[in-house]
Amino acid sequence: MFFKRKTIPLVYILEDSKSYQVLLRILLEKKGFRTKIFECASLAKDQLIKDKPSLVLSDINMPNSNGLDFCLQVNSELCETFIPFIFISSDDSYENCRKAEMLTNHSLLKKPVETELILKAIDNVLSNRRLLLN
Numbered sequence: 001m002f003f004k005r006k007t008i009p010l011v012y013i014l015e016d017s018k019s020y021q022v023l024l025r026i027l028l029e030k031k032g033f034r035t036k037i038f039e040c041a042s043l044a045k046d047q048l049i050k051d052k053p054s055l056v057l058s059d060i061n062m063p064n065s066n067g068l069d070f071c072l073q074v075n076s077e078l079c080e081t082f083i084p085f086i087f088i089s090s091d092d093s094y095e096n097c098r099k100a101e102m103l104t105n106h107s108l109l110k111k112p113v114e115t116e117l118i119l120k121a122i123d124n125v126l127s128n129r130r131l132l133l134n
Contacts, residue, residue, distance in 0.1 A: 008032060008034050009053075010052075011035050011053060012036050012048065012055070012057065012058075013025060013028075013036070014041060015037070015038075015039070015058070015062070015088075016062040017059070023115075024037075024088075025037060027115050036051070040063055040065045041062065041065035041066070042065060052081065053083060054083075054126060055085070055122060056083060056084070056085045056086070057118075057122075058071065058085055067089070068103060071085040084126075084128075085103065086108075086125060087100045087108035087109065088111060088113055089108055090110065090111040109121060
């Protein structure tokens with residue numbers, strides 16, 4: 001993936017695991033994305049309104065927050081434009097999978113996840129978003 005400087009997508013990484021934060025940041029920045037990392041939803045909330053990221057990669061269960069609830073809040077209350085989420089979590093219960101699919105039209109990716117699956121999911125989501133915005 002190669003982006004012109006002006007159109008480099010900003011991806012928020014909402015993850016409490018330091019190792020996944022580093023893994024995702026390195027993976028995405030090598031592919032030309034800009035990234036911002038947050039350990040919980042409350043820290044991302046105010047920045048998100050200002051930055052309007054192209055995508056949020058989010059864990060589901062984090063200290064004091066839930067990625068699914070944050071996705072719903074962002075896209076129903078906080079932002080004028082839809083911001084897509086991809087969920088990456090070790091909790092792949094039926095209920096979480098169903099909620100993730102309802103909120104994002106995508107299933108969640110189960111940790112540990114292969115980097116190629118993450119990149120493919122990002123490419124699909126951003127391609128769909130570009131189609132919707134054009």
